Amino acid sequence: MKQKLKLRTRDVLLILIGSTVTSIATKYFFDPAGLVTGGVSGLAIIIKYLTGEYSSLQIPLWVSNLLVNIPIFLFAWKTEGFRSIMRTGLSWLIITAELAIFPEYDLISGNLLLVSVYGGICFGIGTGLLLMARATSGGTDMLGNTLHRYLRQYSVGRLIQFLDGIVVILGAVVFNVEHTLYALISVFIMGKITDWILTQGRTAKCAMIISDCSDEIARSILDDLSRGVTSVSGTGMYSGSSRKILICICSNKDIVEIKDIVKQYDPKAFFVIHDVTEAMGEGFVENAEKWTQ
Numbered sequence: 001m002k003q004k005l006k007l008r009t010r011d012v013l014l015i016l017i018g019s020t021v022t023s024i025a026t027k028y029f030f031d032p033a034g035l036v037t038g039g040v041s042g043l044a045i046i047i048k049y050l051t052g053e054y055s056s057l058q059i060p061l062w063v064s065n066l067l068v069n070i071p072i073f074l075f076a077w078k079t080e081g082f083r084s085i086m087r088t089g090l091s092w093l094i095i096t097a098e099l100a101i102f103p104e105y106d107l108i109s110g111n112l113l114l115v116s117v118y119g120g121i122c123f124g125i126g127t128g129l130l131l132m133a134r135a136t137s138g139g140t141d142m143l144g145n146t147l148h149r150y151l152r153q154y155s156v157g158r159l160i161q162f163l164d165g166i167v168v169i170l171g172a173v174v175f176n177v178e179h180t181l182y183a184l185i186s187v188f189i190m191g192k193i194t195d196w197i198l199t200q201g202r203t204a205k206c207a208m209i210i211s212d213c214s215d216e217i218a219r220s221i222l223d224d225l226s227r228g229v230t231s232v233s234g235t236g237m238y239s240g241s242s243r244k245i246l247i248c249i250c251s252n253k254d255i256v257e258i259k260d261i262v263k264q265y266d267p268k269a270f271f272v273i274h275d276v277t278e279a280m281g282e283g284f285v286e287n288a289e290k291w292t293q
Contacts, residue, residue, distance in 0.1 A: 011133040015087060018129030019094035021122050022137055027099055029119030031061060032106045035183040036171025037123070037190065038164030040068050040139030044099075046167075046174050062099035065092075069138045076146045087135035088142055095137055112182040120186035124193025131198060140164050204279035205255045209246040209262055210234070211269035218246055220261045225254055249279055 026041045034049065036042040044064035052058035069092055076085050108114045130136055144160035151159065168187075172180040211217055218229045227250050234245045250258060255273060262269050 011087065011135075012090070014129045014133035015091050015135050016094060018126045018133065018135075019091045019137070020098060020126070021129065022126030023095050023098035023102060025119050025122035025126060026061065026095075027102050028105060028107050029115050029122065030183075030186070033108075033112055033115040033119075033182075034171075034175045034179050035112070035115060035119065035186060036168055036175065036180070037120075037183045037186050038140065038167045039137070040065055040072075041137070042164075042167045042171060043068060043139075046170055049174060060100070062096050065099055066096045069096075072139065072143050072146075076142050079146050079149055085142065087133060088138050091130055091135045092138040112179065113185075116182040116185040117189060120189030121193055123186070124190040125197065127190065128194040128197025131194065140167070199278055204249055204251055204276040206274040206276050207246075207248045207250060207255060207258050208272040208274070209248070209269055210243055210271075211246070211262065211266040213265040213269070214244040214246050216265045217262055217269070220265070221246075221248055221258060224261070225250070225257060227254060227258075249276060 022041075026045075029035070030037060030041070031045050031048065034045065036045055041061075044061045047059050047064045048061055073085060073089060073092070108118070127137070136142060140160050140163040144163055147159050148154070154162075168180060168183065171183065209217060214231065218231065221227050221229050227248055230247045232245050232247065234243050235241070236243060248258065259271070262271055
């Protein structure tokens with residue numbers, strides 16, 4: 001019970017911090033500069049601009065974020081159930097409230113490059129923290145996930161990209177192509193920062209080694225680096241001879257020393273290095289279940 005309570009408290013804190021950072025990115029970077037990066041927040045920026053430009057009643061960001069998300073949440077609630085949208089619902093309410101109470105302030109809207117970089121960093125951090133708590137900011141993420149139930153031929157990611165693409169195109173029409181190009185820089189940075197937060201501390205390298213000195217190489221890796229090595233049998237299709245294939249999952253800094261070890265024993269060894277998105281377990285991230293619960 002205490003463990004469940006601890007996890008719930010952790011998730012609430014992540015949702016609170018992630019939602020706040022996301023609100024800051026929208027309110028103080030993207031909105032003043034007119035950068036539309038997709039999602040309901042991007043749509044809210046467009047609505048605010050159009051209503052302020054062509055009518056006397058400008059619709060604030062928080063109103064659009066609230067009203068546009070209501071039908072999306074009702075649709076998701078009916079399709080997915082309340083428990084599946086509960087965390088995202090909390091994030092949505094926090095972001096809406098913060099967009100309403102945060103004061104208007106123009107930080108650096110005159111420099112679109114700085115806006116795209118720092119706005120992308122902030123939004124990426126917020127999105128990463130929300131995803132760690134198994135939540136999103138709502139909008140196109142939730143709609144794409146829900147539509148996937150009816151459009152199984154398309155992946156969730158493809159549907160979200162399509163929905164965000166529509167919003168970005170609208171942004172290009174309402175503002176201009178220059179703003180859209182800077183917005184794409186933000187989208188790129190957001191993705192990189194989000195991925196870094198979700199995999200931070202768990203990235204690794206996979207080394208595959210084929211050598212006539214495989215026993216010596218494996219022993220040196222085990223003794224000098226204290227890294228585990230797995231040996232599997234392989235057959236060269238050209239020569240027909242059986243060879244040992246060494247597989248070692250190691251940290252980024254260890255891969256340099258492994259290269260030196262291989263060169264020391266067999267300069268002609270066949271050596272392949274792969275990127276590993278996540279590595280969990282002994283020697284990497286202990287208690288890995290905390291990341292998945």
